Amino acid sequence: MSQTFLDRTLDNLRGAWRELRDSPVVRGLGFDESQTRQDRWREQIADCLARRGGAVSARARAAALGHDFLRLDDAGKREFLHLLVNEFGVDRDRVAAVMADWTAADDLAEQALLETELRAALVPPFRLILKEFNSLPQGVKFLVDLRADLLRWRKEAPGLAILERDLKTLLASWFDIGFLELSRITWNSPAALLEKLIAYEAVHAIQSWDDLKRRLASDRRCFAFFHPGMPDEPLIFVEVALVNGIAGNVDELIESKDDDLGSSEKAPKSDTKPDTAIFYSISNAQAGLAGISFGDFLIKRVVAQLQRDLPHLKQFSTLSPIPALRSWMDRQLDIMAKGEETGLPKAIEAALTDCDNLMGPKPPATSPDGVSERTRANIEYLTAWYLLNAKRPGMDTAFDPVAHFHLSNGARVERLNWNGNAKENGWNQSFGMMVNYLYDLSTIEKNHESYVGQGKIAVSSAVKRHFR
Numbered sequence: 311m312s313q314t315f316l317d318r319t320l321d322n323l324r325g326a327w328r329e330l331r332d333s334p335v336v337r338g339l340g341f342d343e344s345q346t347r348q349d350r351w352r353e354q355i356a357d358c359l360a361r362r363g364g365a366v367s368a369r370a371r372a373a374a375l376g377h378d379f380l381r382l383d384d385a386g387k388r389e390f391l392h393l394l395v396n397e398f399g400v401d402r403d404r405v406a407a408v409m410a411d412w413t414a415a416d417d418l419a420e421q422a423l424l425e426t427e428l429r430a431a432l433v434p435p436f437r438l439i440l441k442e443f444n445s446l447p448q449g450v451k452f453l454v455d456l457r458a459d460l461l462r463w464r465k466e467a468p469g470l471a472i473l474e475r476d477l478k479t480l481l482a483s484w485f486d487i488g489f490l491e492l493s494r495i496t497w498n499s500p501a502a503l504l505e506k507l508i509a510y511e512a513v514h515a516i517q518s519w520d521d522l523k524r525r526l527a528s529d530r531r532c533f534a535f536f537h538p539g540m541p542d543e544p545l546i547f548v549e550v551a552l553v554n555g556i557a558g559n560v561d562e563l564i565e566s567k568d569d570d571l572g573s574s575e576k577a578p579k580s581d582t583k584p585d586t587a588i589f590y591s592i593s594n595a596q597a598g599l600a601g602i603s604f605g606d607f608l609i610k611r612v613v614a615q616l617q618r619d620l621p622h623l624k625q626f627s628t629l630s631p632i633p634a635l636r637s638w639m640d641r642q643l644d645i646m647a648k649g650e651e652t653g654l655p656k657a658i659e660a661a662l663t664d665c666d667n668l669m670g671p672k673p674p675a676t677s678p679d680g681v682s683e684r685t686r687a688n689i690e691y692l693t694a695w696y697l698l699n700a701k702r703p704g705m706d707t708a709f710d711p712v713a714h715f716h717l718s719n720g721a722r723v724e725r726l727n728w729n730g731n732a733k734e735n736g737w738n739q740s741f742g743m744m745v746n747y748l749y750d751l752s753t754i755e756k757n758h759e760s761y762v763g764q765g766k767i768a769v770s771s772a773v774k775r776h777f778r
Contacts, residue, residue, distance in 0.1 A: 351393055354378070358442055359398070359435055372442035376452065387459065388467050395473050398435040405431045437476055450484065450539030453477060454598035461600060482602050485537060485545070490604060492611045495532040495547065497523055506544060507532070510595035513631065514564060525549055525564060529584065533612045534595075535604060545599060546608055549591040552584035552620070556627050556746050558727035560736075563590055563629060586625040587616050606719045613749060626749040627724060631731065632740040634710050635696055640669055658695055661688040668741065678729040678742035690726055693743045694776035697723055698767050706765030713745075717761045720754030721747035722768035726776065 354375045361368045379390055408431050412424040443449045460467075460474040495503065508516045516522050526532055534547035557563045589612075592605060613626050642662055645652050652659060665688055667674055668681075675681050681689070700709035708714040713723070723745065730736070730744025750757075753768065760766040 348389075348393055351375075351378075351390055352397065355394065355398055355439060358439055368442060369445055372439070373446055375439075376443055376446060376449075384459075384463075388463060388470070391460075391470055391473060392467070394436045394439065395434075395470060398439070399472070400432060400434045434472075434476065436473065437480070440477060440480060444480075444484070444539075448540075450537065451543060454481065454540070454596050456598065457481065458596070458598035458600075461597065478601060481599060484539065485599060485602055485604070487604050487607045490535045490537055490545065490607075492533055492608070492615065493536055494615075495526065495534055495544070497526040500542075503542060503544070506595070507547065510544065510547070510593055511591065512593040513591040514560060521564075529553070531587075531612075531616070533608070533615065535608055544595045546592065546594050546596075546605055548589055548593075548608055548612055550612065550616070551588040551590055552623070553586050553588055554582060554584055555586055556625065556725060556748075557586075557588045557590075557629050558725065558730055558744070558746070560590060560629055560731050560744060561733070563588065583622045584620075585623060586627060587613075587620075587623050589626070589628040590630075605715060609719055609749070610754075613751070626751070628716060628721070628745075628747040628749075629727070629730065630712050630716065630745050630747055631736070632693065632697070632710055632743055632745055633712060635693060635740040635743065636669075636738065638696060638700060638709060639665065639692060643669060658692065661692050664688045665692070665741075676734075677732055677737055679732070681741070686728060689741050689743065690728060690776050693726055693740070693745070694773050697745065698769060698773075701765075707761075708767065713747075716747040717767055718758065719749070720756075720758035720761075721749050722753070722757060722770060723773050724748035724770045725772050 354371065358368060358371045358375060379387060382390060405428065408424055408428045412421055412428065415421045415424060440453060443453055446452070457474060457477045460470055460477065463470065464474075495507065497504075504522060508519075508522055516525065524530070529552045531550040531552065532547060533550070534544035536543070537545060551557065551563050553563070589609065592608070594600070594605070616623055616626070639662060642652050642654060642659075643666055646659060646662065654662075664685060668685070678686075697708065697710060697713050701707060702709050702714075708717055717723075725746040727744045727746065729742045731740075731742050736742045736744070748770070757768040760768065
């Protein structure tokens with residue numbers, strides 16, 4: 311099996327750090343080969359923290375430590391990280407002593423100095439190790455991937471939660487929106503970057519290089535955020551189709567056509583200039599940046615870019631999945647089957663009952679084409695109600711994660727689309743339903759403030775018509 315780009319990235323990282331590891335500084339440490347690996351780790355970590363020999367030596371030691379870490383399997387990495395957290399965490403005795411001195415101090419100036427000392431005492435030494443890694447070649451990417459591992463190990467290694475939270479804090483400061491660069495990706499971009507788009511696409515899988523070429527053709531755009539510490543790695547990217555009118559079927563929107571496969575730098579071929587930009591896929595490319603949001607900035611920056619480049623565009627809309635609709639319906643039906651109260655209107659419960667047989671192991675239909683007109687009407691009714699009324703527990707925000715994202719950004723629920731995604735994943739998520747969120751530039755701020763401040767959802771009259 312040929313190496314994936316992820317394998318190559320890891321190999322490149324090991325290679326870059328191997329050169330630093332093999333510097334005279336590290337070769338001169340003379341580790342005792344009879345040491346256990348934990349004893350060696352302790353010594354390596356202590357050497358990094360001591361920073362003997364200055365910054366260059368500290369960097370070489372960090373590279374040696376990081377190179378050894380990368381050679382471990384998952385169990386070994388967790389063992390190393392547990393040692394790092396348990397033995398190089400906050401010195402609680404020092405914190406207690408400083409707090410006692412602060413309590414006893416009766417002078418404001420002395421208390422201010424002790425508060426500075428307390429802040430320093432609360433910084434765990436392992437954070438300094440993370441910062442040393444950040445200074446290495448591809449060190450930012452290493453730390454992003456490390457957090458992705460920590461998130462993946464949450465159940466297996468709950469004791470590492472403190473490290474994950476600390477790393478998230480560091481990454482959030484390093485990935486401030488002010489440091490990010492918006493770039494357009496075209497068919498002429500480096501092949502390694504295009505390969506990553508294929509791997510990272512999380513909404514509508516890219517089936518082939520021809521499929522990718524179609525998505526980067528003259529009537530398409532793709533934009534991504536990049537960080538200077540990870541210049542070859544997209545953080546998040548959005549795919550845009552330039553069309554006339556609001557699109558309602560994703561298969562038609564991204565369908566490959568041989569005669570359309572051409573340079574993405576050419577002008578759109580149609581005699582009629584497109585008037586609408588459809589955002590049909592937004593993918594977070596780095597699992598280690600989960601919870602560090604810059605997607606809202608991406609949408610607004612891309613809209614501004616498109617307005618500058620293509621002033622004839624009049625509408626900016628999404629064609630979005632409804633990923634939690636069917637699971638929400640299934641959960642309500644389970645509650646009803648147990649004879650418990652759902653808290654839903656009776657009309658919603660009746661519509662759910664009508665759709666119950668679609669949930670079973672042998673449903674009468676497995677695609678929108680096999681659904682009766684009555685059941686279709688009930689699904690559309692339930693979808694409209696769900697998007698506008700289903701809330702996160704204890705909160706006044708939309709239950710559906712995609713809806714929450716776009717509503718938070720100031721979009722309006724514009725139109726529901728029956729059979730918007732006829733593929734299996736579309737059926738499993740939402741019986742093929744998709745939704746358009748409209749970004750009306752004149753009302754974005756008002757919609758955002760109403761939703762975030764009061765939980766009010768902007769909605770078109772077309773969607774309201776689905777209610778009885």
